[in-house]
Amino acid sequence: EIVLTQSPDFLSVTPKEKVTITCRASQNIGSSLHWYQQKPDQSPKLLIKFASQSISGVPSRFSGGGSGTDFTLTIDSLEAEDAAAYYCHQGSALPWTFGQGTKVEIK
Amino acid sequence: QVQVVQSGAEVRKPGASVKVSCKASGYIFTSHGITWVRQAPGQGLEWMGWITTYNGNTNCPQKFQDRVIMTRDTSTNTAYLELRSLRSDDTAVYYCARVDHGIHAFDTWGQGTMVTVSS
Numbered sequence: 001e002i003v004l005t006q007s008p009d010f011l012s013v014t015p016k017e018k019v020t021i022t023c024r025a026s027q028n029i030g031s032s033l034h035w036y037q038q039k040p041d042q043s044p045k046l047l048i049k050f051a052s053q054s055i056s057g058v059p060s061r062f063s064g065g066g067s068g069t070d071f072t073l074t075i076d077s078l079e080a081e082d083a084a085a086y087y088c089h090q091g092s093a094l095p096w097t098f099g100q101g102t103k104v105e106i107k
Numbered sequence: 108q109v110q111v112v113q114s115g116a117e118v119r120k121p122g123a124s125v126k127v128s129c130k131a132s133g134y135i136f137t138s139h140g141i142t143w144v145r146q147a148p149g150q151g152l153e154w155m156g157w158i159t160t161y162n163g164n165t166n167c168p169q170k171f172q173d174r175v176i177m178t179r180d181t182s183t184n185t186a187y188l189e190l191r192s193l194r195s196d197d198t199a200v201y202y203c204a205r206v207d208h209g210i211h212a213f214d215t216w217g218q219g220t221m222v223t224v225s226s
Contacts, residue, residue, distance in 0.1 A: 001168075016150025024183040029164075032210060032211065034210075034213070036152075036212075036213070038152075043202060043216040043217065043218055043219055044144075044152065044202070044204075044216055045216065046212055046213060046214050046215075046216075047123060049207070049210060049212040049214070050210050050212070053212075056205055070135070085151075087151065089152075089154075089212075089213070091210055091212060092211075094166055095166075095167070096142075096154045096157075096169040096211060097154060098144075098151060098152045098153070098154060099151075100151050101151040101152070
């Protein structure tokens with residue numbers, strides 16, 4: 001099973017700051033890494049697919065990068081509405097797995 | 108628009124079974140798989156398995172292989188998750204989501220179904 005490790009687990013950030021969340025895979029997964037945002041009491045929402053591909057309707061301040069084993073999710077100029085948990089997910093090999101999540105709090 | 112809508116909350120006793128439904132609309136049902144993910148209270152996301160809707164093939168992690176049954180009904184565009192021999196630690200919100208077949212991203216999620224297991 002491929003293990004995904006996110007860091008950090010928790011972030012407390014001021015609006016307009018830049019945020020970077022990392023996701024490390026226990027083996028090479030190419031670009032088969034996707035990011036989700038889950039706001040409190042809501043279902044998860046696909047944010048970035050295939051490591052860096054944008055999703056229609058998602059604000060352009062969200063971007064993804066990386067390949068192989070190391071990936072990043074970047075939020076440029078954080079807004080209050082970005083308070084949420086963020087999860088990475090690998091679709092490279094079964095069983096598909098998620099990272100443990102990163103909770104972003106707005107100061 | 109593309110959406111998947113789940114059945115309502117359930118309460119079961121330990122040892123019982125539960126079946127959750129996921130009705131798809133707005134796209135060709137058999138062109139995308141359906142996956143199941145659960146989230147225990149205050150915890151992260153856990154992948155439970157997926158079904159390829161055009162042929163009914165399924166795959167799930169080993170920890171669920173003895174207790175999970177995934178099916179689909181192409182006449183009603185509905186996927187189902189049945190979980191047997193429920194335990195208290197199965198208490199969670201259960202989500203279905205549409206799978207992008209090419210890259211296995213989960214691009215449309217249901218609203219979630221709360222399953223409570225309590226004696």
